[in-house]
Amino acid sequence: MKVVKFGGSSLASGEQLKKVLNIVVSDPTRKVVVVSAPGKRYSDDIKVTDLLIECAEKYLANENAEGVFQTIIERYASIVKELSIPLDIVETISKDLKALLAGDKSKPESYLDAVKASGEDNNAKLIAAFFRHSGLNAEYVNPKDAGLLVSDEPGNAQVLPESYENLFKLREKEGIVVFPGFFGYNKKGEVLTFSRSGSDITGSILANGIKADLYENFTDVDAVYSVNPTFVQNPKEISELTYREMRELSYAGFSVFHDEALIPAFRAGIPVNVKNTNNPSAPGTRIVNERSNSNGPVIGIASDKGFCSIYVSKYLMNREIGFGRKLLQILEDYGLTYEHVPSGIDDVTVILRQDQMDEALEAQIKDRIMTELHADEVIIEHDLVLIMVVGEGMRHNVGTTARAAKALAHADVNIEMINQGSSEVSMMFGVKEPQEKSAVQALYNEFFVAVPV
Ligand code: ASP
16 A cells, blocks of 8 residues: 655646546555645746745735635636536635635634645645546545544644554555645644655655655656756766765755655654656656665765854863853844854854844854853854765774865865764755755766776
8 A cells, every 4th residue: 555645846837737637547556645735837946835834824814815815726726627626616615715814813823724734635635536537536635534633732743642543544544545745633623734845855745644655745756866066967866865965965965755754754763765657667766764875885976054162162061070061052032043063162153044043143143152052152153064975884884074174174064063973874065055056066076977096
């Protein structure tokens, strides 16, 4: 039994939905179909989820939302017309959305979640209707009826463990289950969404719940590439990688997959296959528990912008009990999350996403570290890029860091920071933003193109 998830671009038009139907009917083990809201048809197009957010925000601000409301309904209507299914489904979507928008606004975040979730919910109803119209035995299933329970965190809900047992019962359904992605319900019965791109999470939860043999994730690329294709022409496709490698790569900007999405499938040991709706016969990329490490130490290179570092130095820091805790406590006081903490004998650096702090907050933090921790020096640097070089094979290969560092030196890239060791499958380099491209190219060249001597 397989769970198949289709992303927004696979569901953006009637033409795309016909491809989806063909994919589903071509394999009778494709039992549960998880769908996103209609995505972009072309690069400047707007996703239905973004239109819904705009619409909800206008309602909350008491502004005129008629234009954006009509645009949303038009998206569904154009799909329905293209597929020649009865138009009354559009009427129902329009009526339901109007009612939702007129609903309780006393908790704006919950209101926003309910409106956002309608994008996938209505699309699932539409797709189930299309499948049935095409002769398939298919049924829309609502996450509430299926028992997909989540925590009470609007826009960032987490699945509750009891959901898995509830979802197992979906196996008993006779036909194909069409399930909306992106949201679940709390115990009070209110809608909550996962973080953005969260339909991947739903697919993974369902794969775990029904104990699927495979979780197929259909998107619009043939495979996961070993590096960002905007930096390197025709990069190598990855045929197989492990969950850990994928997690590290998607953390640092591989946008193919929502990085949290893999966890439920991983826990149940279910392999994931990333495939292309527009080219379903391509084998895609498999994400598995273990793979053979025959293809060298590095499987992929990813980079992500927008980090800053807080460098703190204090003589004899290594002897001071509780220094690290006190430093991180200051960040916690401001609700800041940190990403990495590389450290030396008398110094430590905390790496954070820089959009969490403005100038005033930075000054305050710097001041507290100097006065409360009696630091010798505090330096905050901006516009760092983190580059992750990832591969299970690193564990068994000697000299991978040296090769990477040498490649960066040859390309005249100044390494601001190296973090290697905590994770056995990755090493991380911090470089300044203008050097991102040349750094990634140099590393790619070293591990994928240049033949080592
Ligand atoms: N439609 C939602 C979003 O755009 C969820 C998803 O597509 O996975 O974030």
